[in-house]
Amino acid sequence: MSRTSAANTPRQLHLNVNILHSGFVPSAWRLDDADPRAFVDVAHYVRVAQLAERAKFDAVFLADNAAIVDQIDFRPITALEPTILLASIAAATTHIGVIGTASTSYNEPYNIARRFATLDHVSGGRAGWNVVTTADLPSARNFGHDTVPDHAQRYARAAEFTEVVKALWDSWDDDAFVGDKQGGRFIDVTKVRPVAHEGRFFKVQGPLNLPRSPQGHPVLVQAGASGDGRDLAARHAEAVFSASQSFEESVAYRRDLHVRAAGYGRAHGVQVLAGLTTIIGATEAEALKRRDELVDLIPWRYSLARLAGTLGITPDQLDLDARLPENLALPNGGNGNHTFFHATLAQARRGGYTVRELIRALAGGGGHRVIVGTPEQIADDIEHWFKGEAVDGFNLMPDALPDGLAAFVDDVVPILQRRGLFRTEYAGRTLRSHLGLEPPTRVDVTV
Amino acid sequence: MSRTSAANTPRQLHLNVNILHSGFVPSAWRLDDADPRAFVDVAHYVRVAQLAERAKFDAVFLADNAAIVDQIDFRPITALEPTILLASIAAATTHIGVIGTASTSYNEPYNIARRFATLDHVSGGRAGWNVVTTADLPSARNFGHDTVPDHAQRYARAAEFTEVVKALWDSWDDDAFVGDKQGGRFIDVTKVRPVAHEGRFFKVQGPLNLPRSPQGHPVLVQAGASGDGRDLAARHAEAVFSASQSFEESVAYRRDLHVRAAGYGRAHGVQVLAGLTTIIGATEAEALKRRDELVDLIPWRYSLARLAGTLGITPDQLDLDARLPENLALPNGGNGNHTFFHATLAQARRGGYTVRELIRALAGGGGHRVIVGTPEQIADDIEHWFKGEAVDGFNLMPDALPDGLAAFVDDVVPILQRRGLFRTEYAGRTLRSHLGLEPPTRVDVTV
Numbered sequence: 001m002s003r004t005s006a007a008n009t010p011r012q013l014h015l016n017v018n019i020l021h022s023g024f025v026p027s028a029w030r031l032d033d034a035d036p037r038a039f040v041d042v043a044h045y046v047r048v049a050q051l052a053e054r055a056k057f058d059a060v061f062l063a064d065n066a067a068i069v070d071q072i073d074f075r076p077i078t079a080l081e082p083t084i085l086l087a088s089i090a091a092a093t094t095h096i097g098v099i100g101t102a103s104t105s106y107n108e109p110y111n112i113a114r115r116f117a118t119l120d121h122v123s124g125g126r127a128g129w130n131v132v133t134t135a136d137l138p139s140a141r142n143f144g145h146d147t148v149p150d151h152a153q154r155y156a157r158a159a160e161f162t163e164v165v166k167a168l169w170d171s172w173d174d175d176a177f178v179g180d181k182q183g184g185r186f187i188d189v190t191k192v193r194p195v196a197h198e199g200r201f202f203k204v205q206g207p208l209n210l211p212r213s214p215q216g217h218p219v220l221v222q223a224g225a226s227g228d229g230r231d232l233a234a235r236h237a238e239a240v241f242s243a244s245q246s247f248e249e250s251v252a253y254r255r256d257l258h259v260r261a262a263g264y265g266r267a268h269g270v271q272v273l274a275g276l277t278t279i280i281g282a283t284e285a286e287a288l289k290r291r292d293e294l295v296d297l298i299p300w301r302y303s304l305a306r307l308a309g310t311l312g313i314t315p316d317q318l319d320l321d322a323r324l325p326e327n328l329a330l331p332n333g334g335n336g337n338h339t340f341f342h343a344t345l346a347q348a349r350r351g352g353y354t355v356r357e358l359i360r361a362l363a364g365g366g367g368h369r370v371i372v373g374t375p376e377q378i379a380d381d382i383e384h385w386f387k388g389e390a391v392d393g394f395n396l397m398p399d400a401l402p403d404g405l406a407a408f409v410d411d412v413v414p415i416l417q418r419r420g421l422f423r424t425e426y427a428g429r430t431l432r433s434h435l436g437l438e439p440p441t442r443v444d445v446t447v
Numbered sequence: 448m449s450r451t452s453a454a455n456t457p458r459q460l461h462l463n464v465n466i467l468h469s470g471f472v473p474s475a476w477r478l479d480d481a482d483p484r485a486f487v488d489v490a491h492y493v494r495v496a497q498l499a500e501r502a503k504f505d506a507v508f509l510a511d512n513a514a515i516v517d518q519i520d521f522r523p524i525t526a527l528e529p530t531i532l533l534a535s536i537a538a539a540t541t542h543i544g545v546i547g548t549a550s551t552s553y554n555e556p557y558n559i560a561r562r563f564a565t566l567d568h569v570s571g572g573r574a575g576w577n578v579v580t581t582a583d584l585p586s587a588r589n590f591g592h593d594t595v596p597d598h599a600q601r602y603a604r605a606a607e608f609t610e611v612v613k614a615l616w617d618s619w620d621d622d623a624f625v626g627d628k629q630g631g632r633f634i635d636v637t638k639v640r641p642v643a644h645e646g647r648f649f650k651v652q653g654p655l656n657l658p659r660s661p662q663g664h665p666v667l668v669q670a671g672a673s674g675d676g677r678d679l680a681a682r683h684a685e686a687v688f689s690a691s692q693s694f695e696e697s698v699a700y701r702r703d704l705h706v707r708a709a710g711y712g713r714a715h716g717v718q719v720l721a722g723l724t725t726i727i728g729a730t731e732a733e734a735l736k737r738r739d740e741l742v743d744l745i746p747w748r749y750s751l752a753r754l755a756g757t758l759g760i761t762p763d764q765l766d767l768d769a770r771l772p773e774n775l776a777l778p779n780g781g782n783g784n785h786t787f788f789h790a791t792l793a794q795a796r797r798g799g800y801t802v803r804e805l806i807r808a809l810a811g812g813g814g815h816r817v818i819v820g821t822p823e824q825i826a827d828d829i830e831h832w833f834k835g836e837a838v839d840g841f842n843l844m845p846d847a848l849p850d851g852l853a854a855f856v857d858d859v860v861p862i863l864q865r866r867g868l869f870r871t872e873y874a875g876r877t878l879r880s881h882l883g884l885e886p887p888t889r890v891d892v893t894v
Contacts, residue, residue, distance in 0.1 A: 029626070029628070029633065030628045034628075036633070037624070037626060040568050040658055066558075066656070067656055072636060073632065073635075073636045074632075074633055079658065080569065081561050081562050081657075084530055084562060084565045084569060085565065085569060087531045087532070087535050087538070088535075088569045091489075091538035091539060106558070110589040111554065114513075114528050115528050115531060118527045118528040121489065121527055122489040122532060143555055143651070144649060144651070179476070179483030179484060184474075184477060184521060184744070185521075186521050186522055203591040204590070205585070206589065209512055209514055209516075209524060209525070210487070210527065299631060
């Protein structure tokens with residue numbers, strides 16, 4: 001990795017949209033213009049992706065779960081499997097990146113290496129893999145477990161899993177394909193090698209049964225906030241989906257990640273994209289009105305249950321008109337999702353909120369930052385965070401889809417472009433190019 | 448399942464094309480018009496699928512492996528992961544079915560249930576799953592094993608795997624989705640149930656985190672020739688990819704499958720589609736010339752190694768100008784692939800072939816039937832097999848793609864249509880409709 005080239009290139013803002021079915025706010029499907037069936041409608045996802053591509057976004061992102069982990073009586077969930085849905089999106093777009101979540105807890109590295117390399121092939125070099133571990137009990141019970149593996153073990157498995165996947169991606173040289181019709185030579189087999197991995201969790205011989213993909217490695221994304229999560233990100237991630245509620249926290253998080261990455265010899269390789277929900281109005285009052293209407297469409301029992309779940313307590317421990325209980329501890333005895341636990345506590349503390357006010361400030365959400373305002377206000381906020389080096393960009397989670405994204409694309413993006421913060425054309429065709437990433441470092445394989 | 452409706456409908460021929468990268472003959476990539484890179488080019492697969500859809504084929508099929516199991520120095524292999532590639536194909540077509548292989552040996556039922564249900568959603572009800580077990584050592588070694596699990600255990604796992612997948616597909620009622628904006632009711636949770644499966648191989652709580660797909664169940668396809676394989680097909684398969692070399696064998700195979708299926712209360716539920724490679728010429732002499740040119744482009748060392756692999760021996764046990772050795776036994780001590788072992792032996796015996804003649808008759812192939820002739824001759828053969836109840840249709844494996852399929856579509860399909868054997872328009876939009884299958888029988892779940 002060349003530090004000189006990274007230092008000479010002006011920093012560029014990166015924008016990614018999380019196509020969270022009907023939108024980030026749990027009641028988004030109840031809006032007049034919304035199609036409640038959008039969460040299982042491929043045309044909906046394609047429409048959102050095309051909108052993002054029109055605005056020259058870096059990528060679309062699809063989160064995932066391996067169980068029903070929310071209250072489906074009231075709201076849509078992550079349902080369609082991301083890599084397949086991203087292939088549908090790739091077929092209907094030409095430039096925008098396609099990033100999907102896959103869990104290292106309940107998959108095999110060979111299958112995951114193959115699926116993301118395939119997605120990279122069919123999209124012409126636009127694939128990214130969001131590496132997650134899975135912390136919830138319903139998922140564990142869909143894969144033969146009665147309990148959730150502990151946090152340290154999940155991350156140890158994730159680290160080894162990621163290394164095996166990278167080694168498999170490196171098992172073919174870029175120029176292994178020959179295709180010489182006259183000589184009858186198809187592949188140069190001296191350029192295809194086993195990985196012969198034997199570790200604590202996996203034993204994988206390789207090589208992959210698929211030539212190296214256009215990007216070499218699909219872009220690796222991570223989202224961990226815990227020590228183990230940050231360490232995994234520092235070692236492997238090229239982009240991080242973070243969940244900071246305040247500018248200062250985000251600056252500190254990004255700095256910490258850079259220090260950790262430098263420890264692995266990776267000085268300029270991690271783009272921090274903070275989760276950001278936008279609720280946009282022509283005036284601030286209009287935006288607040290939209291926020292309140294959306295929140296009022298969420299039953300309080302739902303919001304209480306969701307908040308209690310994030311905090312690892314039961315809903316009856318929450319009083320709408322009181323502050324959060326004292327002495328909250330990480331869910332599952334420190335074994336749960338760190339990111340949203342900490343982000344939610346921080347938000348409550350900073351605002352001095354009652355539970356009711358907190359739920360309103362979170363727009364019924366699960367811990368990501370919500371900004372409510374005019375396009376100018378939102379552009380100002382983005383510029384402040386970006387120029388202040390709190391982030392390299394944002395993982396946008398519009399309140400409702402597609403219209404929350406349409407408002408951002410039509411009204412916020414042109415301001416960012418006028419201010420020279422965001423591209424007006426794609427400079428390349430790959431996700432790696434959009435994110436300004438260097439080619440992947442080849443893993444040294446010793447057989 | 449209604450026997451009356453099945454009895455009253457005239458039998459309809461079914462045509463499926465196996466998009467085996469550059470084509471069935473290992474040297475197909477060396478033809479003048481071929482693009483050697485086609486095996487990793489999504490545009491190639493889309494082009495072939497669109498050609499098949501123009502001819503009103505029932506489906507396209509993508510086989511799969513979980514390791515390099517052929518000689519890549521000489522020929523292309525199955526590389527891109529099928530479900531992702533089929534999503535790309537579905538996005539570029541409107542009616543044709545999309546069937547892909549996934550192994551029960553190295554996957555989890557929850558993930559496979561979800562992937563094929565997702566493919567069914569994004570294709571609007573066109574998905575099919577070809578259920579296979581994986582018998583080769585290189586694949587085993589990519590998933591932590593030093594040996595191939597024995598045949599009986601592979602099939603026991605496959606049977607339980609398939610049952611869990613079906614139960615997961617049935618874990619949502621068709622009408623579980625409500626989407627009532629006014630009432631704020633999204634899903635009727637009384638219509639979504641756990642599967643609570645605990646078996647020999649799997650423990651899966653469910654429900655699936657995905658509403659029931661358009662077909663209810665994606666179409667289940669199987670290809671086993673062994674007793675265990677036929678039994679699995681009889682219990683679950685709605686279409687079978689068979690590999691009979693002779694009319695009589697195929698009649699007997701189909702009858703046996705019907706008897707076994709009847710034993711499971713399934714009288715009319717299995718369509719037998721025989722593998723068929725076509726080499727087409729304007730005259731028989733031209734077709735034979737094309738066959739010989741293709742075979743002559745395959746190095747003998749490659750064909751010998753491939754034949755030896757099918758027979759579970761080493762190449763030095765084969766003499767090009769002698770017959771096959773006596774007393775051949777199933778590869779891996781009865782633990783290998785039954786289908787191609789038996790089909791190859793039968794072909795050698797029937798023709799009284801030397802090894803060289805056998806390889807020519809198989810067009811360098813691995814055991815599927817090859818017919819070489821004019822469009823009329825090929826249509827006659829298809830009509831004979833279909834009317835004689837040897838098959839319900841064919842899984843076509845054209846010698847080379849796309850041109851071998853283009854010849855079939857342009858010159859053979861119109862003959863079949865004139866003879867009233869094959870549809871001239873799609874009657875429905877789902878794969879289940881094309882194949883004339885009844886809606887799936889719901890699995891009884893006892894919690």
